[in-house]
Amino acid sequence: MAKKDQQKEMSVEEKLRALYDLQLIDSRLDEIRNTRGELPLEVEDLSDDVAQMETRIHKIDDEIKELDGEIKLKKEAIKNSEALMKKYTKQQDNVRNNREFDSLAKEVEYQELEIQLSEKRIKEFNAKIDHKKQIQEEINTKLDSMKSHLDHKKSELDAIIKETEKEEAFLIKKSEEFSGILDERLFKAYTRIRSNMKNGLAVVPVHRDASVGSFFTIPPQRQMDIAQRKKIISDEHSGRILVDGELAQEEKEKIEALLKG
Known part of the structure; x- marks a missing residue:
């Protein structure tokens, strides 16, 4: 019917x-x-916090990679400057006048300054990397603790759900049946x-x-x-x-x- x-x-x-x-x-x-109380919300909030921390760690990883890339470029720049210094120093042996000698000496001096600047930048980049790694380590410690807490809360919630899931499924079905006849x-x-x-x-x-x-x-x-x-x-x-x-x-x-x- x-x-x-x-x-x-x-x-x-x-x-x-x-x-x-x-x-x-x-x-x-x-x-x-x-009976689940605030557990579902706690699990959801903790999961969000863990995800945010993991995102932050990945972001720091990317920042460290970027700084490593900058260091690599500066090291290449130092090598290029050293090569140019050798080249200009060698050319000084074959100059015809003092003007050419002084010009080459200035080029050598400029490359020395470039090397010093690159070395300074490398120091700064390494200091930033050390600082970021320290922050990352602190976050990882917090993350491990948070993941452990989340696992505990998930287990607690799963145990409650498992204990009542059969009855809950039956009740949901019956609720639908009774509401359906109204x-x-x-x-x-x-x-x-x-x-x-x-x-x-x-x-x-x-x-x-x-x-x-x-x-x-x-x-x-x-x-x-x-x-x-x-x-x-x-x-x-x-x-x-x-x-x-x-x-x-x-x-x-x-x-x-x-x-x-």
Whole structure:
């Protein structure tokens, strides 16, 4: 039979039972997820921190490679300057006048200055590399500690998930089944009310003349209307859907039996 036909044939009482069944199942899902506490967020945050640190280490690696490249260029420049010095010194032996000799001497002096400048730059680059390696070492120490902490948190979370995954999968399936038999308008109302409640309770029974979790007394006539199950009634203070205690107990026993399998 089509879902639409099933919904049309559902009585108000059947809708109330389906709503409360859905509430019981979703509440149990909430309990399971609450046992994980802040662990999923902690794992996510730690994973992000580890990724950021690894990115920073790779960036420092690239910076060190760049500095090594600069050192290599400066060493090549020194070699070129030394070669030119030899060339100009040799040419001084064959000059015809003092002017040529002085010109070559200036070229030799210029190359000496170039070598000194390159050596100074190499020193600076090496100092930067040492500093970056020191930072990298500190980050690596922190990263190892963070990875160890992340592994511990992941193991902790995995253990909790493994312990409840079978029940959670079953509950999700049942939640989909019960929500599927409700008409769209009613399911949307349930979802909206549930999202507005800190404890996620959208459907609650009447207990001791008040809805569960409320201190406001429900008038006797309204309690009678709720017990008759002829229409869907909401709590005027919280907006939650109300069911009578007897129906709630019957459905609670039914769902408990279902979960025990």
